[in-house]
Amino acid sequence: MAIVKMKKLRVIAMADRREELLKGLLHLGCLEISEPDEKLSDPAWSALLQRENSGLSVTKSEIGDVNTALAAIKRYAQLKDGIFIKRHPISEKEFLGSGTVEQARQISQQVGQQLQTLTRLQGEETRLLSRQAGLEPWRGLDMPLEVQGTQHTVFRLMVCPGSTDMTAVQTALADTAAQMLEVSADKQQRYCLLICHRAEEEQALECLRPFGFSATAFQGLTGTPSENLNRLAGEIAENRKQQETATAAIVAQAGARDALRVYADRLSAEAAKDQNTERLLTDGTILFFEGWAPAERLSAVGALLDKLGCAWEASDPTEDEISKVPVQLKNNWFTKPLNMVTEMYSLPAYNNVDPNPLMAPFFILFYGIMMADMGYGLLMILASVLVTRKYHPKGTMGNLFSLMGLCGVSTFIMGAITGGFFGDFLTQVVLLTTGKDFALPALFTPLNDTLMILVGAMCLGFVQIATGMVISMVQKFKKGQVMDAVWEEITWFIVFAGIGLMVLGVTPIVLYAGLVLVIAGPVITGKGLGKITGIFGSLYNHITGYFGDILSYSRLMALMLAGSVIAQVFNTLGAIPGNIIIFIIISMAGNALNFALNLLGCYVHDLRLQCLEYFGKFYEDGGKPFRPLAINTKFVDIQND
Structure with missing residues (x-):
């Protein structure tokens, strides 16, 4: 998997084909129209063109109205969506058609009017109640005010x-x-x-x-306080009756909520189109714009442009344009869920590498090592399958539950290796019900093999750090920075190899050769006194840096041990009364708490290992996300016609 190769497009079209062009690009969903430069290459040419106008402000106002209407219906009809919104399929033709738009707009306006009426009545009720509260202490005064x-x-x-x-x-x-x-x-x-x-x-x-x-x-009031209070009570009752009528009118539109949701998504698509319209340059006769499209979709974009009689050209980005090229990651089912991790950190620069396939095996393995429980793994897998199949979440939420499923598999496998199922839940159950000792088979356990797990965690950390160094070395070779790769990566690979051979009892000549290179690097690349200080700086920075990075991976052992101990503590507490029912209640409550804490804790620590220890070796961030003109929906799924 890799970063999608982008092509820069320059397009000239007839102004009267604008709507058809934008609708076609919206349908393709693969071209990002760039913000126009302040000055085009030819000042005489740029003086002829100006930004195109659109109805973006009107569309945003309508979006606000329909969202307000949806919120009002949800509140007063007491509708509940749950954590996830279940999307309904709809054809693109029906979605973009005008059949239901006008009806939904009218419903939105009606609900908005009723909501305004209700808000006015509620404000008036507040004033009446305030006046009533002010008069109530004077009820016993039998004298006109x-x-x-x-x-x-x-x-x-x-x-x-x-x-x-x-x-x-x-x-x-x-x-x-x-x-x-x-x-x-x-x-x-x-x-x-x-x-x-x-x-x-x-x-x-x-x-x-x-x-x-x-x-x-009491200015403006006549009659006794009692008479005024009776009049206010009647006005408040009438006000509340009118509120009930307005509320009933809003609740009556609850059946139109799905239509309003389609309308809201439709307006979002219109807003995207209007926003891109304002990036077009025109003189009233022609349109001009620049944009970016994936090279693999260029034929589809070109076919649309040719069909509409546009003049266009596509080219590879120049070296000066690299920072402006939008980044789109191309991943498969296994690596795509890691997009949420990459986007949380920062997208890679366009000329860098896609970190997802390089990170996915480590992230998923490390998460499983830290969680390491078959019961927790089953819960994660079950949650992932149920949510993705029932609600079909997209974007970050979809990636989150897909990643949860993959990490759940890893957690289950590591739990099987360490013999953990909600800690020692099964051991305690068998002991309480039969009085016999029982334990799941395990290759090693966190409590008995702590030192071995610590060494293994650091070895895995070294493997990941070495992988990052290899990636960095390959990138430098591609850029022609051979000597940088020699002094930064190859030299230390030789040192690491020498240390390993020395541990195995082999003559440390390889280590000596590596140390010579460590000293030679600053001497050759440094100047003046920097040749000497560079030696100590290189030794200090690299030795402490690599040692600190590898030591950070001890958190794999720490979280595995902590999760296992907490689960066993709750199981032991539950088993003290000797009653299986009490045991199950205490054990499930404790394991639920332990699961919730580890679910987040393992993610945070895993994220830290990737973003600091791993990415620091090769990753160049700063990429701008690719945001094409496309239909992005919240409530419906668009089905291709």
Whole structure:
């Protein structure tokens, strides 16, 4: 497997064939239209062209409307999708046809209008409830709210803290022609009516100031508080009735959700087309654009362009254009799931190598070593098969469950080798039910052969690091960097070979030759004092670097041991009561926790080994993902006509 070879296209077409051209490219789904350069090669030519206009803003607005409608239907109809959305098949002709678009647009608008009505009513209800809450403490006041007093008296509605001593208030008002009547009280406030002579209003208010009194009023309200509360209760009831009507109208459209989903995917395709439309350059008569297409699909693209009478040319990217070439990885069923790992890290540069087939065997093997349990492996395989067959997830989610299935197979195999099935679950079950000792056959076990597993993990790490060095060496040979390969990789391969031979008791002459090359490299390539410092720098960086990298692979042993011990601990705890039912409950709960922790932990540590220890030897990232004009759907699967 490799990085797909790309061709650069330059196309001139008639402006009146724009829609037909874009629809054809959308159907092919294999050409990425590039953003136009600020200046074309010929200034006189570039002055004639300008960006094409599109209805992208309108399409995005419609996408927002239909997504809002779908969210409203899901909420008010109380529909549940679960973790995955089950895609429905639909033909491309039906998908792109105009038969259901107008109907779906009308439904989207109707739901949007009802949602606006519902939002307005909910806001109005909030205001009514707030007003009701403000009036409720005054319900016992048998006086119209618009009455402010008489010719000689003033009526003031006042509130004060709930802890206020009303006896002290009355005492303070004793020397004034005023009276304070308490209407109601709660923990926070007291609600009172002040009646005083107009001539002594200021004096009465001054007497009340130390007690924290403040005036309140209900502007625009007439009648007693009780009358207003009864009126508000009627308005709230009517408001809620209208809300129920609007909600029912939204719920009634639940049957049209599938049509709205098709419409949402259709709008996404239209948005992609409109976005690419704005990358076209035109003078009103012709169109011009540049783009990238896979070399293996060039014939199909060329056939479409010829059919529409376009003038076009295709060429290989130049050295200066390498950084602009979009990257598409071509993988099979085994290596494709690793796309999620590569994309999480970074796509390779166009002139680099596809890391997926180089990483897949190591990633899957290492995951199985760390998890190493037949029970956990079966759960992973089962989850992968059920999800992929029932929901057919695509993209990152599809790669995730495919990778889970592959890692599940590796986990099951390593579990069979180490004799683990939910730890020692079967051993404890047989002991509890029959009283006999039982153990699954195993080549080695994490608890009894820890040192051997540690050495094996480091050996596997050395194999992966050496593989990365070989890949780097081959790349340098292809680029003509022979001496760089000699000093960086070949020299250290000789050192490693010498160490291995010395361990086997062979004369260490090969090791000496490698050390001579290690010293000769900086001397030959360095300048001045750098010849001396380069020797120590090379020795320090390479020895500590390789030792640290190889030591990192001890995590394979650590996670295998940790997972096995945790599972056995829970099984032992469950077996203490001697009851098989209690054992199963405690064991399954503990193994579920252990499985969840290891499922994520093994992935993170495996990812670290690949991205740091392995990729650091040869990988050049920075690739730009290939994003062709294509139909990308969320709710439906397009079937070829």
